[in-house]
Amino acid sequence: MINVGIIGAGFIGRNHFNQYEALAERARVVAISDRVEARRLGDWSEVGGNVGDMQGTRRDLKGAKPYADWRELIADPAVQMVDICTPTYLHAEMAIAALEAGKHVLCEKPMALTVEECDEMLKAAAKAKGKFMIAQCIRFWPECAFVKQCIEDGRYGALKAVNLRRQASTPGYSFENWLLDPSLSGGAILDLHVHDVDYTLWLLGKPQAVTAQAATRAGTNSYDRVHSLWHYPDGPVVQIEGFWDMPDGFGFNMGLTILFEKAAIVWDLCTGKPMTVFRQGEKTGEVPEVGANTGYFNEIEYFLDCIEKDRTPTVSTPQQSRDAVMIALAEKQSATTGKTVTIA
Ligand SMILES: NC(=O)c1ccc[n+]([C@@H]2O[C@H](COP(=O)([O-])OP(=O)(O)OC[C@H]3O[C@@H](n4cnc5c(N)ncnc54)[C@H](O)[C@@H]3O)[C@@H](O)[C@H]2O)c1
Structure with a gap:
């Protein structure tokens, strides 16, 4: 069982939460961070999106610990994998902090706003013990x-x-x-x-x-x-x-x-x-x-698989996400x- 902390409970964070629910035998969401209190507590009635996922406007987060400060979620020893679902300008800082804290990190696309930031993320990943993948769902x-x-x-x-x-x-x-x-x-x-x-x-x-x-x-x-x-x-x-x-x-x-x-x-x-x-x-x-499954489900299932089997993700590598x-x-x-x- 892999314990996941989600940072960012907006459109894609809610989507990922739904995938973990579908993969409940292998992963559970133990922590959620969002700047908005209602969102970290599971009230997603104000969350929108461009692809059909209107499921779950109010959710029972089953005791996932709410964090106002994402750094505290990363510091939580119960969290093994951090799933970064925040706006793009935050990806590099959050991913580097989570990798340095020894977590496995799945981070939404695009990897970052600049190639320089991507390179910093690659450097952190090279030294990290956790797995790292950008969620290139396509x-x-x-x-x-x-x-x-x-x-x-x-x-x-x-x-x-x-x-x-x-x-x-x-x-x-x-x-x-x-x-x-x-x-x-x-x-x-x-x-x-x-x-x-x-x-x-x-x-x-x-x-x-x-x-x-x-x-x-x-x-x-x-x-x-x-x-x-x-x-x-x-x-x-x-x-x-x-x-x-x-x-x-x-x-x-x-x-x-x-x-x-x-x-x-x-x-x-x-x-x-x-x-x-x-x-x-x-x-x-x-x-x-x-x-029949969506790319969202498949990418998360694949990343869990890599963690479980101690394999480096190869279908999508951070270097390729950087090149994108x-x-x-x-x-x-x-x-x-x-x-x-x-x-x-
Ligand atoms: N793979 C896909 O198909 C797909 C689809 C949509 C978005 N995305 C990506 O996902 C990321 C998020 O996009 P979104 O559509 O979910 O945006 P969104 O605006 O719906 O959600 C972002 C969430 O992050 C929260 N947040 C902002 N700053 C924060 C902070 N400092 N700490 C904690 N939470 C914070 C916001 O409160 C909000 O709930 C982006 O990088 C976007 O490109 C990917």
């Missing part, structure tokens, strides 16, 4: 993992093109609206689009260069939309896009169109239709079987300068 999403398998085993022939999309209404739910302050969240590129940056890295490795165009909603000072081309010498055509400038009623979509020599895989969450494979020469598509931040920032630079940016 690597654990069944549909996305299926695409990875298809690329690796070549069942549909050579990969020709990758198009990934993450599209949302402007998020208005976050605590004190931190998401819409680019100095705290990094804006849409670092917060939303980084999921697909990390996923593309997982699928294809680092590109040689990126070229991006971005746009800003009226009255804001950070990018709310990015369309990016990733250049691989002799590789597939890669275009990934992420934006949160859609009207309120739109909601949220994540989608992909992956073209191989002999088939295409298409999926858009917002349509409610399952991911479908269209083979060349066939008139209708087929629906492959993929797991680096490339997202390169895209920002490309959009700002109008130039292609070479990736080291």
Whole structure:
């Protein structure tokens, strides 16, 4: 049984709490820290979010110890694993403190706001006895993992093109609206689009260069939309896009169109239709079987597994999460300068 302390009981903290409940035989939440008293006591009626998780507006936290100060949660000897679900500008400080305290650390994406902060986290992790992983849930999403398998085993022939999309209404739910302050969240590129940056890295490795165009909603000072081309010498055509400038009623979509020599895989969450494979020469598509759990459940189950078996996480490594931040920032630079940016 792994004792977990969650820091940040907002949208994703509540989501993670629900995953630990589903994994009750292997983990239990023994401590919760949030700046807001009601939230650390389980009143989540003011907690919002962009993906469907309206479950549990008031929860019985079953005696999880409430902490106003996150440092006290980290110092609690009963806590073995710290799950950091706070706004991005706090990730580095909290993760480093928890690693130095000897805890296992799962930290929400993006890893941090700058590459320098990520490097400090990597340094702390290298000296730590606890495991460390950034919660890059897309690597654990069944549909996305299926695409990875298809690329690796070549069942549909050579990969020709990758198009990934993450599209949302402007998020208005976050605590004190931190998401819409680019100095705290990094804006849409670092917060939303980084999921697909990390996923593309997982699928294809680092590109040689990126070229991006971005746009800003009226009255804001950070990018709310990015369309990016990733250049691989002799590789597939890669275009990934992420934006949160859609009207309120739109909601949220994540989608992909992956073209191989002999088939295409298409999926858009917002349509409610399952991911479908269209083979060349066939008139209708087929629906492959993929797991039913969400990436949130799978990533947490995987991290618990790594702790239980004393294995270093390999599906998602902190170095790769750091590279995702680096490339997202390169895209920002490309959009700002109008130039292609070479990736080291
Ligand atoms: N993996 C995903 O799909 C996904 C989805 C949403 C958010 N996220 C990430 O999760 C993180 C949190 O986002 P969110 O949507 O849950 O935001 P949120 O605003 O809903 O929740 C953040 C919570 O942190 C608390 N908090 C702020 N400062 C604190 C402090 N010093 N100590 C303790 N608690 C503090 C706030 O009170 C709030 O309850 C971000 O890094 C975001 O990028 C990931």
